[in-house]
Amino acid sequence: MRLPPVIALLATCTLSLAACDSAPPSPPPPPPPAGTDAGTEPGDTQAPRTSVASSRPAEGSQGLYPVELYYDGTASRPGVYLRKALTVTFTGPMEPSLAQVTLSNRTDTSIEPRSLTGQWSSDHRTLTVTLPAPEEGGPPLEASSTYALDLTRLKDAAGNPLDGAPVLGDGKLDFTTGARESLxxxxxxxxxxxxxxxxxxxxxxxxxxxxxxxxxxxxxxxxxxxxxxxxxxxxxxxxxxxxxxxxxxxxxxxxxxxxxxxxxxxxxxxxxxxxxxxxxxxxxxxxxxxxxxxxxxxxxxxxxxxxxxxxxxxxxx
Known part of the structure; x- marks a missing residue:
């Protein structure tokens, strides 16, 4: 017996749905190759970035003694000289080929910013910046002055720019020196x-x-x-x-x-x-x-x- 057109159409749809229900599920996507970590490729700004864990002096600190006296017996004129060391420790390893920072005197803006190269620790997590006395004379840091050490040119081991938050914010270490004591x-x-x-x-x-x-x-x-x-x-x-x-x-x-x-x-x-x-x-x-x-x-x-x-x-x- 020939079915009316509407009933035949409904029967065809029912068979199609049953066929769809019985089809096997699609296989899950394959896992990423071993040794890869999604979101950590160089320049991937979506991944968590390395930031400053601590510094000496601390961010916003006041009264830092401006100089350190030390004896240099290897100098052309052995004697007592001035320097000052600043250290910054990061939450993860950094790119060791990048160690350039800039120091600016915010109290006396007529003083040209100093470009300095730090030294990385063996694990590439701590950068030590040693400030010698300027060649034109004067101390490594002026007394009673506010400074900013710009770290924004540094990158972590994955090539990501430094995350200033939550310690630095703007990527600059800010501190103020205190007075010197002659005695x-x-x-x-x-x-x-x-x-x-x-x-x-x-x-x-x-x-x-x-x-x-x-x-x-x-x-x-x-x-x-x-x-x-x-x-x-x-x-x-x-x-x-x-x-x-x-x-x-x-x-x-x-x-x-x-x-x-x-x-x-x-x-x-x-x-x-x-x-x-x-x-x-x-x-x-x-x-x-x-x-x-x-x-x-x-x-x-x-x-x-x-x-x-x-x-x-x-x-x-």
Missing amino acids: LEHACTHALVNTAEALNAAPTPFAFPPTTDEGHKRYRLTLPGGEGSYQGYSEFISAPDADETVTLFLSREVPLTVRNDTEGVDVPVELLATEPACAGITHRARFGATAGDMIYQLHYGPTDHATFEFILERQTK
């Missing part, structure tokens, strides 16, 4: 150049303590004791006709108490950390000395180090 830098020259006089501190103030009162001198003092606790004494004689401020620039933090033995009174001592102006000086101890050839007993410790050094400076009040 500290003067003491640094003695710490770097002078040969230390080695002395043994006395165990008590009555056991003939060594005299440590020569200005501009570098002393290396060994304290008696043991089992991680050391302490001892040295002696200081005040000037005959002028009150003074006495400063010991120390190679490490050492507790110090001072007694005017002539008058039988204790003398206040100020112990502070110093700015990182040079190797060999980390702290200073300061006290006042009264004129009159008075005897002062300096008591060091207790401390966990037997030996330390100091530069002694005397200033008339």
Whole structure:
């Protein structure tokens, strides 16, 4: 029996749908070849980019000491010179062939920006930029000035530009320097150049303590004791006709108490950390000395180090 045209059409559609339902699903797309990672090709800005993890100085920091004094024995004129090192550590390895940065003084814009080349660590994650003193003279960084270290020419190991967020934002490390201190830098020259006089501190103030009162001198003092606790004494004689401020620039933090033995009174001592102006000086101890050839007993410790050094400076009040 011949089916009416409409019924025949419906039957044909039903058979077609059944055939579609029974067809096998399409196979999934093949995985990417081994060793590839989608989204990490050079220049792929959609992938997470490397950014700054930390820096020294920190972004936006204030009061950075502008210089570091160091001794260069290989120079044509061996002596004490100035430099300053800045370091930046990144969240991932960087492209080692790119190490050029630019330093700009934002306080004095008449100073031309300096193009500098840093040195990468072995893992290519930390860049150290050492600023020498400019050839035309002056310090590596001016005191009390705001600077910007432009890192935007750097790229990560995949060739992506540096992501300034969240630490830098604009890709520039901003910081402000503090003031310089002449007495500290003067003491640094003695710490770097002078040969230390080695002395043994006395165990008590009555056991003939060594005299440590020569200005501009570098002393290396060994304290008696043991089992991680050391302490001892040295002696200081005040000037005959002028009150003074006495400063010991120390190679490490050492507790110090001072007694005017002539008058039988204790003398206040100020112990502070110093700015990182040079190797060999980390702290200073300061006290006042009264004129009159008075005897002062300096008591060091207790401390966990037997030996330390100091530069002694005397200033008339």
